[in-house]
Amino acid sequence: MSRLPASLLPASAALSLALTLGACSLAPPNDTPPAPIAASWPVGDAYLAQTEAALPTVSYTDIFKDPRLRQLIATALENNRDLRVAAANVAAARAQVRVVRADQLPVVGVNGAATYADNGTSNINPGAGARSSGRGWSYSTQGGVSAFELDFFGRFANATEAQRNAALAEEASARTIRLGLIADLARAWATYGADRDLLAIALATAENAERSVTLTSARLRGGIAPRTDLRQAEQVLETARSDVAAQRAALAQDINAIRLLLGTTEVDEALLPGGIAEVVDSLGTLPAGTSSEVLLRRPDVVAAEYQLRAANADIGVARAQLFPSISLTGLAGFASDALSSLFDSGSFRWSGGGRGAWTLFNGGGRVAAVEVSRAQRDAALANYEGTVQTAFREVSDALADQGTLSERLRSASANAAAAADTARLTEARYRFGVDSFLSSLDAQRSLYAARRSELATRLDLATNRITLYRVLGGDASTATAAEPPR
Numbered sequence: 001m002s003r004l005p006a007s008l009l010p011a012s013a014a015l016s017l018a019l020t021l022g023a024c025s026l027a028p029p030n031d032t033p034p035a036p037i038a039a040s041w042p043v044g045d046a047y048l049a050q051t052e053a054a055l056p057t058v059s060y061t062d063i064f065k066d067p068r069l070r071q072l073i074a075t076a077l078e079n080n081r082d083l084r085v086a087a088a089n090v091a092a093a094r095a096q097v098r099v100v101r102a103d104q105l106p107v108v109g110v111n112g113a114a115t116y117a118d119n120g121t122s123n124i125n126p127g128a129g130a131r132s133s134g135r136g137w138s139y140s141t142q143g144g145v146s147a148f149e150l151d152f153f154g155r156f157a158n159a160t161e162a163q164r165n166a167a168l169a170e171e172a173s174a175r176t177i178r179l180g181l182i183a184d185l186a187r188a189w190a191t192y193g194a195d196r197d198l199l200a201i202a203l204a205t206a207e208n209a210e211r212s213v214t215l216t217s218a219r220l221r222g223g224i225a226p227r228t229d230l231r232q233a234e235q236v237l238e239t240a241r242s243d244v245a246a247q248r249a250a251l252a253q254d255i256n257a258i259r260l261l262l263g264t265t266e267v268d269e270a271l272l273p274g275g276i277a278e279v280v281d282s283l284g285t286l287p288a289g290t291s292s293e294v295l296l297r298r299p300d301v302v303a304a305e306y307q308l309r310a311a312n313a314d315i316g317v318a319r320a321q322l323f324p325s326i327s328l329t330g331l332a333g334f335a336s337d338a339l340s341s342l343f344d345s346g347s348f349r350w351s352g353g354g355r356g357a358w359t360l361f362n363g364g365g366r367v368a369a370v371e372v373s374r375a376q377r378d379a380a381l382a383n384y385e386g387t388v389q390t391a392f393r394e395v396s397d398a399l400a401d402q403g404t405l406s407e408r409l410r411s412a413s414a415n416a417a418a419a420a421d422t423a424r425l426t427e428a429r430y431r432f433g434v435d436s437f438l439s440s441l442d443a444q445r446s447l448y449a450a451r452r453s454e455l456a457t458r459l460d461l462a463t464n465r466i467t468l469y470r471v472l473g474g475d476a477s478t479a480t481a482a483e484p485p486r
Contacts, residue, residue: 060182063469066282068271069189072262076185079263083181086174093167100163104156112141162313169306175299176473183470185261187463192254193273194459199247200275201451206244208444209237212427216437229437236444276458283465295391298473304384311373311380318373394471401464409461412454419443419450 064070077083115138212233219225259267273279295301423443429435469475 060186060469060475063284063465064182064186064282065284066273066278068273069186069282072189072258072271073182073185075264076181076262077178080181080261081263082177083174086177090167090171090174093163093170097160097163097167100156101160104160110141114138115140158313158315162310165306165310165313169303169310172299172303172306176303179299179470179473179475181261182475183466185258186466186469188254188257188261189273190276190279190459190462190466192251192258193279194276194455194462195247195250195254196273197275197277197455198452199244199251201448201455202240202243202247205444205448206237206240209233209240212440212444213237215431224433225437232437232441236441240448276455276462279462280458283462285465294472295388295395298391298471300473301384301387301391304380304387308377308380308384311377315370315373315377318370391471391473395468398464398468398471401460402468405457405461405464409454409457412450412457416447416450416454419447423447 060073061070064073117136117138213230216225216229216233220227220230255267255269255272258272259265296305423440423446426435426440426443430437430440
């Protein structure tokens with residue numbers, strides 16, 4: 001096959017020039033506003049020593065040190081259905097970037113044809129003395145660029161930039177889901193431990209109430225106690241039995257919640273905690289830092305910033321619609337009556353052309369589209385700032401809890417110890433006839449409430465550490481997208 005003729009070179013040069021033309025962008029500059037929050041965390045009695053608690057990037061393994069919980073987290077990260085949906089959305093967003101970017105490149109195609117013709121005429125060849133008919137095959141092949149629009153005003157480039165930022169926002173949203181999954185699983189794990197302890201408290205209370213019923217029944221038969229004492233003791237017993245049943249249901253529901261988060265059909269109960277003390281002891285504390293700007297790494301804040309950048313690029317797309325569109329077409333091909341000579345230089349033909357179009361009037365629709373994109377950018381900006389402010393408030397609330405939980409737990413533990421001693425003393429005084437059964441009954445109820453209150457405070461302590469891990473949003477293991485430059 002012969003080389004393409006020199007006549008093809010002008011068309012190739014024109015196409016190369018079209019592909020190398022740079023596009024100016026009509027999008028506003030991407031200037032991320034400063035974070036609308038204080039430079040440091042709030043101060044005051046509630047916060048104690050936690051006023052400078054910005055954190056470096058950590059992993060969940062730095063916070064959740066129990067190997068049983070780590071194993072459950074690994075299972076959830078592999079099987080959770082919400083994560084699978086998020087991963088599919090990220091893959092679709094990345095593919096959509098390639099779809100939009102394809103508009104910046106020309107569409108090049110090639111086709112071929114073979115045609116058989118019979119014009120119904122005949123010729124006599126005098127030399128051969130034979131008759132030949134006007135029939136025969138003709139062949140052609142051609143390829144070229146079809147309606148390639150030059151991106152002089154950056155419409156396609158800004159559309160690609162907007163879609164790229166939308167894809168990065170989707171990746172950051174996937175990080176939010178991963179971070180939330182880990183925190184939710186840790187909280188469910190801690191709640192199971194607390195419910196195990198609540199069940200033990202209810203069982204112990206029911207056992208003590210049974211002894212009270214036995215004692216008051218004997219005193220009633222001996223004529224030294226009224227029937228009201230027996231009925232009151234029976235009320236305490238039945239309340240405790242009801243609490244036992246409720247806590248057993250709560251444990252089953254905890255396992256159901258953990259199973260859903262894991263995305264599996266079974267939960268190995270050997271991986272569950274025996275009580276809230278095991279949970280608190282296994283939770284690490286977060287290292288202290290210096291600046292509240294650490295919140296800018298939170299995945300929801302990162303996603304809001306990418307959405308702001310995408311909205312900014314959309315303004316460039318809308319502005320470019322106000323300007324003319326210029327398209328190029330090019331066609332090069334071969335045609336021959338004989339297949340053997342199809343690619344000879346004499347069979348080559350080429351053509352090129354251009355087209356320009358500019359809408360002079362469309363009722364102000366395109367100008368309105370620019371205003372729409374600007375309004376959407378303003379909304380994205382407000383959403384970004386609101387997301388940062390919400391993040392600051394969530395961390396500040398968690399720090400306020402952390403600053404007071406130690407004192408609350410000390411008070412709750414002291415109250416439970418005092419209530420236990422009071423219950424023991426009043427029961428002894430009742431046995432010896434010094435106090436009425438009402439005093440013993442009140443002491444038992446106070447002990448039950450105090451033990452539950454202490455347990456709830458311990459759960460609050462565990463939940464607070466999990467919440468701080470979540471709201472600071474700096475888990476290196478969940479990073480799937482590069483953060484935008486500051």
